[in-house]
Amino acid sequence: xxxxxxxxxxxxxxxxxxxxxxxxxxxxxxxxxxxxxxxxxxxxxxxxxxxxxxxxxxxxxxxxxxxxxxxxxxxxxxxxxxxxxxxxxxxxxxxxxxxxxxxxxxxxxxxxxxxxxxxxxxxxxxxxxxxxxxxxxxxxxxxxxxxxxxxxxxxxxxxxxxxxxxxxxxxxxxxxxxxxxxxxxxxxxxxxxxxxxxxxxxxxxxxxxxxxxxxxxxxxxxxxxxxxxxxxxxxxxxxxxxxxxxxxxxxxxxxxxxxxxxxxxxxxxxxxxxxxxxxxxxxxxxxxxxxxxxxxxxxxxxxxxxxxxxxxxxxxxxxxxxxxxxxxxxxxxxxxxxxxxxxxxxxxxxxxxxxxxxxxxxxxxxxxxxxxxxxxxxxxxxxxxxxxxxxxxxxxxxxxxxxxxxxxxxxxxxxxxxxxxxxxxxxxxxxxxxxxxxxxxxxxxxxxxxxxxxxxxxxxxxxxxxxxxxxxxxxxxxxxxxxxxxxxxxxxxxxxxxxxxxxxxxxxxxxxxxxxxxxxxxxxxxxxxxxxxxxxxxxxxxxxxxxxxxxxxxxxxxxxxxxxxxxxxxxxxxxxxxxxxxxxxxxxxxxxxxxxxxxxxxxxxxxxxxxxxxxxxxxxxxxxxxxxxxxxxxxxxxxxxxxxxxxxxxxxxxxxxxxxxxxxxxxxxxxxxxxxxxxxxxxxxxxxxxxxxxxxxxxxxxxxxxxxxxxxxxxxxxxxxxxxxxxxxxx
Amino acid sequence: xxxxxxxxxxxxxxxxxxxxxxxxxxxxxxxxxxxxxxxxxxxxxxxxxxxxxxxxxxxxxxxxxxxxxxxxxxxxxxxxxxxxxxxxxxxxxxxxxxxxxxxxxxxxxxxxxxxxxxxxxxxxxxxxxxxxxxxxxxxxxxxxxxxxxxxxxxxxxxxxxxxxxxxxxxxxxxxxxxx
Ligand code: SF4
Ligand code: SF4
Ligand code: SF4
Numbered sequence: 008x009x010x011x012x013x014x015x016x017x018x019x020x021x022x023x024x025x026x027x028x029x030x031x032x033x034x035x036x037x038x039x040x041x042x043x044x045x046x047x048x049x050x051x052x053x054x055x056x057x058x059x060x061x062x063x064x065x066x067x068x069x070x071x072x073x074x075x076x077x078x079x080x081x082x083x084x085x086x087x088x089x090x091x092x093x094x095x096x097x098x099x100x101x102x103x104x105x106x107x108x109x110x111x112x113x114x115x116x117x118x119x120x121x122x123x124x125x126x127x128x129x130x131x132x133x134x135x136x137x138x139x140x141x142x143x144x145x146x147x148x149x150x151x152x153x154x155x156x157x158x159x160x161x162x163x164x165x166x167x168x169x170x171x172x173x174x175x176x177x178x179x180x181x182x183x184x185x186x187x188x189x190x191x192x193x194x195x196x197x198x199x200x201x202x203x204x205x206x207x208x209x210x211x212x213x214x215x216x217x218x219x220x221x222x223x224x225x226x227x228x229x230x231x232x233x234x235x236x237x238x239x240x241x242x243x244x245x246x247x248x249x250x251x252x253x254x255x256x257x258x259x260x261x262x263x264x265x266x267x268x269x270x271x272x273x274x275x276x277x278x279x280x281x282x283x284x285x286x287x288x289x290x291x292x293x294x295x296x297x298x299x300x301x302x303x304x305x306x307x308x309x310x311x312x313x314x315x316x317x318x319x320x321x322x323x324x325x326x327x328x329x330x331x332x333x334x335x336x337x338x339x340x341x342x343x344x345x346x347x348x349x350x351x352x353x354x355x356x357x358x359x360x361x362x363x364x365x366x367x368x369x370x371x372x373x374x375x376x377x378x379x380x381x382x383x384x385x386x387x388x389x390x391x392x393x394x395x396x397x398x399x400x401x402x403x404x405x406x407x408x409x410x411x412x413x414x415x416x417x418x419x420x421x422x423x424x425x426x427x428x429x430x431x432x433x434x435x436x437x438x439x440x441x442x443x444x445x446x447x448x449x450x451x452x453x454x455x456x457x458x459x460x461x462x463x464x465x466x467x468x469x470x471x472x473x474x475x476x477x478x479x480x481x482x483x484x485x486x487x488x489x490x491x492x493x494x495x496x497x498x499x500x501x502x503x504x505x506x507x508x509x510x511x512x513x514x515x516x517x518x519x520x521x522x523x524x525x526x527x528x529x530x531x532x533x534x535x536x537x538x539x540x541x542x543x544x545x546x547x548x549x550x551x552x553x554x555x556x557x558x559x560x561x562x563x564x565x566x567x568x569x570x571x572x573x574x575x576x577x578x579x580x581x582x583x584x585x586x587x588x589x590x591x592x593x594x595x596x597x598x599x600x601x602x603x604x605x606x607x608x609x610x611x612x613x614x615x616x617x618x619x620x621x622x623x624x625x626x627x628x629x630x631x632x633x634x635x636x637x638x639x640x641x642x643x644x645x646x647x648x649x650x651x652x653x654x655x656x657x658x659x660x661x662x663x664x665x666x667x668x669x670x671x672x673x674x675x676x677x678x679x680x681x682x683x684x685x686x687x688x689x690x691x692x693x694x695x696x697x698x699x700x701x702x703x704x705x706x707x708x709x710x711x712x713x714x715x716x717x718x719x720x721x722x723x724x725x726x727x728x729x730x731x732x733x734x735x736x737x738x
Numbered sequence: 739x740x741x742x743x744x745x746x747x748x749x750x751x752x753x754x755x756x757x758x759x760x761x762x763x764x765x766x767x768x769x770x771x772x773x774x775x776x777x778x779x780x781x782x783x784x785x786x787x788x789x790x791x792x793x794x795x796x797x798x799x800x801x802x803x804x805x806x807x808x809x810x811x812x813x814x815x816x817x818x819x820x821x822x823x824x825x826x827x828x829x830x831x832x833x834x835x836x837x838x839x840x841x842x843x844x845x846x847x848x849x850x851x852x853x854x855x856x857x858x859x860x861x862x863x864x865x866x867x868x869x870x871x872x873x874x875x876x877x878x879x880x881x882x883x884x885x886x887x888x889x890x891x892x893x894x895x896x897x898x899x900x901x902x903x904x905x906x907x908x909x910x911x912x913x914x915x916x917x
Pocket of ligand 2: 750751752753754755756757758776793873874875876877878879
């Protein structure tokens with residue numbers, strides 16, 4: 008049954024609510040600006056790269072009569088290959104977003120009340136610098152923490168390192184891909200990196216575990232996924248929900264949430280028992296295989312069946328299918344893997360499965376990223392911090408190789424190992440990214456300074472003392488993207504149009520702030536042109552060239568073993584560690600083990616969340632073009648359960664979690680496409696910031712319901728799929 | 739004389755709606771309306787499910803009832819590519835075509851005329867593909883001349899399984915979905 012007819016679809020409800028915190032920038036009529044050109048129109052194109060997510064796709068932006076018209080992919084760019092994802096195509100809407108912040112704001116009332124006065128840049132940055140100097144004097148420079156996301160944070164990182172703090176963290180580590188990279192690092196001596204080093208386009212068998220490519224719209228990954236489908240690759244999808252990817256699969260495994268480890272162990276058991284693994288590869292590169300073999304011996308498909316709900320036959324069939332195509336058999340490591348708190352070990356199990364298939368370093372498996380040599384801009388050495396980072400005292404999480412946002416929050420709350428008194432937040436909505444909002448709010452309430460740089464008045468901006476409005480990517484330069492990819496290249500972000508109001512680029516803010524802090528020596532260039540030009544010249548490239556093409560590509564280098572890449576594994580043994588002595592010595596399982604997840608209490612469902620292709624996190628819901636594609640999220644509930652409980656598609660419900668936290672109203676999607684023991688929603692909705700116009704209170708926020716989290720003992724990641732909700736009909 | 743049509747590979751489409759966004763940014767599509775849209779058709783019961791994902795739009799039918807019923811001649815078949823087009827200036831907004839189209843492909847533009855997908859003829863005459871085809875990250879859409887037996891669209895229709903929408907309506911739709 009078709010679910011959408013054209014006229015019922017794309018309805019935009021009117022009735023915008025709430026105050027416009029930022030003084031109201033009345034957006035122009037989008038459809039007029041986007042009209043197809045007529046003869047006489049002046050069309051101009053500018054190459055740049057996208058920033059609606061962090062993937063950094065090469066783009067070509069078009070202006071018509073001086074105004075932004077559309078954005079397309081840059082055919083010279085290896086990431087976009089001439090095509091942007093829907094968010095990148097809708098990037099035009101970020102420029103015209105009526106909810107944009109327009110001027111620096113200074114808090115007038117209590118924190119979190121979203122009441123500000125507009126101030127000048129000089130006043131705003133002067134206020135911040137003064138507070139930062141007091142914090143440094145009273146508590147030391149380490150008492151300032153920077154939270155940052157994406158390439159735009161480069162210059163703020165530089166300013167904060169110059170100021171003297173090592174406390175610089177991003178939720179992309181402890182609340183996203185950190186455990187994956189730790190698990191792979193423990194096994195192969197290297198992480199999966201970003202963009203993921205997966206050779207999807209050449210995979211003959213592709214296994215996705217919860218990874219919902221197509222909904223998770225990382226452009227290159229999705230393009231290659233479609234390429235693999237076209238070439239007839241065998242696809243295996245493991246997911247409690249019948250995802251878009253599942254609809255492309257030869258084998259769909261509707262696993263019980265939280266039991267992926269049992270399935271992975273059983274798969275490895277079959278590959279080893281039936282001697283289907285890549286023996287010469289394992290013999291040549293493996294360490295501790297016999298001990299590993301003994302450890303996994305008990306994990307038969309029959310053992311895994313009652314845990315996972317996947318039949319022994321299905322487990323054997325899929326293991327054999329993977330083996331049939333080895334080494335061009337890729338078990339995708341996923342990206343947002345912070346699920347249950349044993350995520351580094353689960354990721355290690357995925358790494359081990361790939362090792363058995365011999366896919367690391369092989370075509371159709373994992374390539375080795377290469378890059379071009381562009382030196383950094385020289386600057387004075389950064390001061391050393393005597394006290395070190397505050398996020399992981401005593402190396403409580405011995406395998407953490409990135410800074411933990413939640414660790415900094417903890418230090419802010421407890422004052423241990425030392426007090427944190429100021430937060431500076433760049434381009435990350437911590438309210439929607441960190442688990443347990445209440446802890447975040449308590450931490451913020453104890454601060455002497457809270458600054459947020461954003462483009463819209465997000466939830467986190469609502470808690471700031473000072474809000475700094477940033478120019479969007481189509482209005483600014485950023486640092487060069489000297490990408491690590493299978494094809495090396497350099498990409499330039501450059502302005503296409505001017506900012507509509509008093510917004511500023513991040514490099515300007517960071518440099519002005521540094522100057523006010525007496526740290527101008529760390530920014531020894533007059534403007535960003537000079538900075539970019541010098542960097543490029545030092546590498547032997549030309550800014551003019553890059554301005555014209557957007558991309559400079561480097562020479563092809565070997566990225567697979569059979570292309571001449573020397574196999575090297577940066578582990579303690581110098582080999583692929585099937586058995587990990589360093590884990591054993593630190594008191595952890597040297598070979599991963601299965602820990603059964605807690606069961607939902609009666610009447611409750613496990614809360615799962617994921618991505619939609621037309622939104623990035625919680626930052627695109629006010630973009631008029633993207634909001635039109637999806638203006639609120641829905642809660643997916645198994646159709647049979649819905650019928651039994653009396654819920655119908657389209658009805659509004661509120662979700663209540665195990666701790667009594669109640670969500671905004673959210674529509675039910677009663678569907679066969681999900682198991683009966685869990686519910687699912689797209690992340691990023693349910694905004695509670697009053698300045699967000701039409702996005703205010705639209706749909707529900709998973710982050711609000713994630714009051715519990717399981718911390719990964721290896722590396723401090725936050726497992727967030729451990730909350731349970733019940734549904735209550737909204738009157 | 740060309741007869742333009744499209745082939746869309748439903749096995750590659752991921753329902754991302756890039757084609758919808760691109761159409762809106764390319765053409766003058768007012769807020770709340772669209773010329774192309776996505777259908778996800780689910781069959782079966784969990785976990786034995788099948789799903790077909792389709793990017794749909796005006797089929798530029800060989801037998802277009804919207805043209806036959808139009809009292810003013812605003813809806814017509816263009817000689818170029820034999821596409822179905824609307825001349826906005828001539829249209830009186832009577833909605834006869836909206837009622838006659840079995841695919842719900844048309845809407846009334848706020849300026850009062852019937853509007854729908856044009857196959858981006860302003861791009862096609864410049865040698866470009868329609869915006870939806872050019873943007874699609876999965877490259878699942880193909881545009882071309884159905885009367886040319888050697889065109890990619892003709893070859894795909896011959897070599898792959900597929901179907902059109904509501905063939906029983908007798909409209910002879912020119913968008914083919916590969917399955
Ligand atoms: S994946 Fe999409 S949103 Fe992200 S950078 Fe690429 S085009 Fe932009
Ligand atoms: S852009 Fe392509 S993949 Fe995305 S919905 Fe449209 S047809 Fe499908
Ligand atoms: S799809 Fe509808 S509007 Fe398009 S030609 Fe056919 S009948 Fe006319």
